[in-house]
Amino acid sequence: MDFATAITILIDGLVFSSYLFLVSVGLTIIFGVMKILNVAHGSFYAWGAYTSAYLIGIWSNSGLPDAGTFLMIAVAALLVGVVLGLFLERCLIQFMYGRDEVIIVLATFATFLILEDLILVVFGVDPYFAYQPMMVLGSTQIGGIMRDVYSLTLIGLAAVVGLILWVGLTKTKWGRLLTAVIHDREISVAMGIDVTKVFILTFVLGAVLGALGGAYVAPTVSVAPGFGIDVIVLSFAVVVIGGMGSIPGAIIGALIVGIARAIAVHKLPEVELFVVYGVMVAVLVFRPEGLFAPAKARKI
Amino acid sequence: MDMKRDWTLPGLTVGFALIAVVGTLVLPDWLMALTVNSFSRALAVLGLMVLWRCGLVSFGHALYYGLGAYVVALLGKDWGISEVLITLPAAALLSGLVGFGIGFIMRRYREIFFAMLSLAFSMVMYGILVKTEALGSTDGFSIEQPSFMGWTPEDATEKLHTIFLMLCFICWAVAALVHRYLQSTLGNLTRAIRDNEIRVEYLGISAQHAVHIKYVMSAALAGLGGAMLAISLGQVDPDSMVNWPVSGELVFVTILSGPGSVVAPFIGSVLFELIRTYAFEWVPGAWQLIVGATLLVIIFFLPGGVWSLISRAIGKREDL
Numbered sequence: 001m002d003f004a005t006a007i008t009i010l011i012d013g014l015v016f017s018s019y020l021f022l023v024s025v026g027l028t029i030i031f032g033v034m035k036i037l038n039v040a041h042g043s044f045y046a047w048g049a050y051t052s053a054y055l056i057g058i059w060s061n062s063g064l065p066d067a068g069t070f071l072m073i074a075v076a077a078l079l080v081g082v083v084l085g086l087f088l089e090r091c092l093i094q095f096m097y098g099r100d101e102v103i104i105v106l107a108t109f110a111t112f113l114i115l116e117d118l119i120l121v122v123f124g125v126d127p128y129f130a131y132q133p134m135m136v137l138g139s140t141q142i143g144g145i146m147r148d149v150y151s152l153t154l155i156g157l158a159a160v161v162g163l164i165l166w167v168g169l170t171k172t173k174w175g176r177l178l179t180a181v182i183h184d185r186e187i188s189v190a191m192g193i194d195v196t197k198v199f200i201l202t203f204v205l206g207a208v209l210g211a212l213g214g215a216y217v218a219p220t221v222s223v224a225p226g227f228g229i230d231v232i233v234l235s236f237a238v239v240v241i242g243g244m245g246s247i248p249g250a251i252i253g254a255l256i257v258g259i260a261r262a263i264a265v266h267k268l269p270e271v272e273l274f275v276v277y278g279v280m281v282a283v284l285v286f287r288p289e290g291l292f293a294p295a296k297a298r299k300i
Numbered sequence: 301m302d303m304k305r306d307w308t309l310p311g312l313t314v315g316f317a318l319i320a321v322v323g324t325l326v327l328p329d330w331l332m333a334l335t336v337n338s339f340s341r342a343l344a345v346l347g348l349m350v351l352w353r354c355g356l357v358s359f360g361h362a363l364y365y366g367l368g369a370y371v372v373a374l375l376g377k378d379w380g381i382s383e384v385l386i387t388l389p390a391a392a393l394l395s396g397l398v399g400f401g402i403g404f405i406m407r408r409y410r411e412i413f414f415a416m417l418s419l420a421f422s423m424v425m426y427g428i429l430v431k432t433e434a435l436g437s438t439d440g441f442s443i444e445q446p447s448f449m450g451w452t453p454e455d456a457t458e459k460l461h462t463i464f465l466m467l468c469f470i471c472w473a474v475a476a477l478v479h480r481y482l483q484s485t486l487g488n489l490t491r492a493i494r495d496n497e498i499r500v501e502y503l504g505i506s507a508q509h510a511v512h513i514k515y516v517m518s519a520a521l522a523g524l525g526g527a528m529l530a531i532s533l534g535q536v537d538p539d540s541m542v543n544w545p546v547s548g549e550l551v552f553v554t555i556l557s558g559p560g561s562v563v564a565p566f567i568g569s570v571l572f573e574l575i576r577t578y579a580f581e582w583v584p585g586a587w588q589l590i591v592g593a594t595l596l597v598i599i600f601f602l603p604g605g606v607w608s609l610i611s612r613a614i615g616k617r618e619d620l
Binding site: 092103105111118125237244269270277 | 355357359405408409411412413415416417419420421423424426427428430431432544545548551552555585586587588589591592593595596599600
């Protein structure tokens with residue numbers, strides 16, 4: 001493998017890893033705090049993408065400078081995350097607490113099906129294109145290959161999101177409350193933490209992050225029906241590999257899957273999908289709690 | 301043990317005989333095809349139900365469902381074998397064997413990890429299939445006309461009727477066998493495993509071993525169901541047979557049916573297929589919405605599935 005290929009693989013891998021981190025970190029936060037494996041995360045992603053593509057379209061049609069489309073991406077993520085996340089938590093998830101984990105997975109699966117069709121009702125069946133943000137940033141040449149700058153900014157966005165979450169969780173009061181709830185919900189209640197509020201905020205935060213992933217990716221692809229389906233299992237894989245509920249785990253999981261996939265794409269395209277899930281199987285078999293999740297005491 | 305007489309076996313016999321006879325006489329072709337699809341799926345659901353009684357949910361049984369389908373398709377493609385007396389047992393056997401191998405790993409996991417790991421295994425298979433050009437990649441390929449004990453039906457109606465009758469027989473036999481199994485000591489352990497595994501171990505029984513057996517059973521049943529589906533559709537492809545929404549669908553029908561009886565999966569599957577067909581007809585853009593809403597209603601208001609309605613109606617004690 002020559003140097004240029006190595007650079008290409010590295011950059012492709014990093015871009016894809018950043019993408020994976022963005023779409024799966026919301027999932028892992030929700031799981032870590034609430035112990036809910038949220039299939040509807042794919043819906044946040046898809047809704048974020050549609051809303052972002054739609055808003056970008058409106059923005060550039062109104063003749064405003066295209067640079068403002070980035071604002072629309074952020075607006076879309078917040079809008080979808082807050083509205084959809086709040087609505088779901090209040091109308092569905094809050095009634096599921098204390099029920100079997102797998103039943104909750106099924107309930108979110110049902111929600112995913114419902115939201116999937118609601119997208120068609122709201123946005124129609126035609127694909128959306130919102131390439132304006134990509135045009136704004138143009139492209140550059142790295143290692144003899146033209147790359148669009150927009151995709152490269154994904155790496156920066158992922159780093160910023162990761163940093164904010166890390167600081168937020170370890171340095172702020174809210175982060176510590178969250179950590180307390182993650183470790184022991186009952187004790188947290190006894191200590192006077194309003195767990196209901198923590199849960200609502202966590203769910204909305206996870207939803208915003210999921211929507212942000214979709215909203216930011218929207219300009220690079222055509223946003224079409226069935227957009228969220230593949231993302232669900234992919235982000236499951238990332239989260240499982242890193243350890244469900246762990247943010248450093250999500251970073252490591254995203255890096256492993258992203259780089260492995262980039263290598264596969266360039267060296268052995270036949271095994272592209274196999275690699276992702278093969279790693280997932282291997283990790284689950286040898287370390288079912290994931291690479292980074294702390295070992296849990298067995299409760300009888 | 302319930303001292304009341306168990307009507308499941310006579311019920312199954314009379315029920316399937318009635319379905320076979322009445323179905324052949326009055327069912328229009330489209331309804332018969334719908335029943336064939338439902339019953340094929342019900343075979344897989346029956347296996348999932350056995351796991352569900354242990355409190356285990358597999359989000360990856362599309363692996364075996366698809367495996368069964370591809371075994372049938374490949375036997376026809378590569379060896380020219382289209383005899384269902386060979387293809388069906390081969391599909392069930394191979395799925396069971398793969399399930400036996402994977403079961404050594406699966407039996408160590410419970411709850412969400414069990415679900416996730418089975419999902420991962422099925423996605424590995426999906427990943428292989430979509431990248432294998434020789435197997436038609438994402439398009440899949442069509443399979444040979446099946447022959448039944450050396451006889452090949454001449455037109456579509458004849459084929460459909462034959463498959464329908466054969467499927468009624470298979471479902472009856474399989475349901476009866478699973479019922480007998482659930483009545484046995486090992487079968488009765490399902491609920492015990494769900495409630496408290498440690499106590500099961502104190503009884504001197506290996507919970508892992510029991511789970512393994514049930515896993516192999518469910519794998520073989522899913523393989524058989526997938527094989528039946530492939531034969532009746534005449535076509536296999538990864539997206540409608542191996543991708544994860546298929547597993548989700550199977551779990552959905554399991555929840556819809558309820559774990560109460562081996563009859564439940566058949567009722568649940570037909571119901572599911574009817575919901576889907578009519579939803580698709582009335583509101584083509586929103587059939588998933590209706591299916592999803594149904595699932596939510598079941599989870600919230602009918603945790604025992606549709607079977608709990610029936611068992612209440614016939615005055616039977618709630619089994620689970």
